[in-house]
Amino acid sequence: MKEITVKELKSLIDNGTDFQLIDVREPHEADIAAIGGELIPLGTVPQNVDKFAKDKQVVVHCRSGKRSGDAIAWLEANHGFTNLYNLKGGILAWADEIDQRVQKY
Template identity: 55%
Template sequence: MKEITVQELKQKIDNREDFQLIDVREPFEYEMSNLNGLNIPLAGILIETDKIARDKPVIMQCRSGARSAAAVNQVEQQLGLQNLYNLKGGILAWKAEFEPEMQVY
């Protein structure tokens, strides 16, 4: 599985690169804090595969990186996509590196 660090994600955001960010946490977690990604909870990821981009990098993130890793594995197995990345450390790593005041469930 391909992974991306929060530093690499921030660089992509700062450079205005074309990618899709998918947050696989539950809606209540997303509402508390998010990185402006599309919220598709892990339980529904295979139901909503039509929302996953095929033509650009897709970065999946969660709280710590475990659920997003599961999402990447499920979607890769189901659809055979090669453009998926897991955000290493999830939003907790983002908080630690860039936004220590961020509230995270």
């Protein structure tokens, strides 16, 4: 599985790169802390496969990287995606390394 660090993600954002950011956490988690992106909770990924771009880089994140990794593994195995990147360390790493204002939970 391909991974991207929070520093690499910040660079994509800062450079205006055309990519998709997807958050697979639950809505109540996104209310606590968010870094942008489209909210598609892990349990709804099978019903929302069409919302994942196939023509550009897609960064998938969660709190720590576990659920996003599970989502990517499922999408790759069942739908042939090759452009998905797991955010290593998730939003916790973002809060530690990029923006300390993001609340950890």
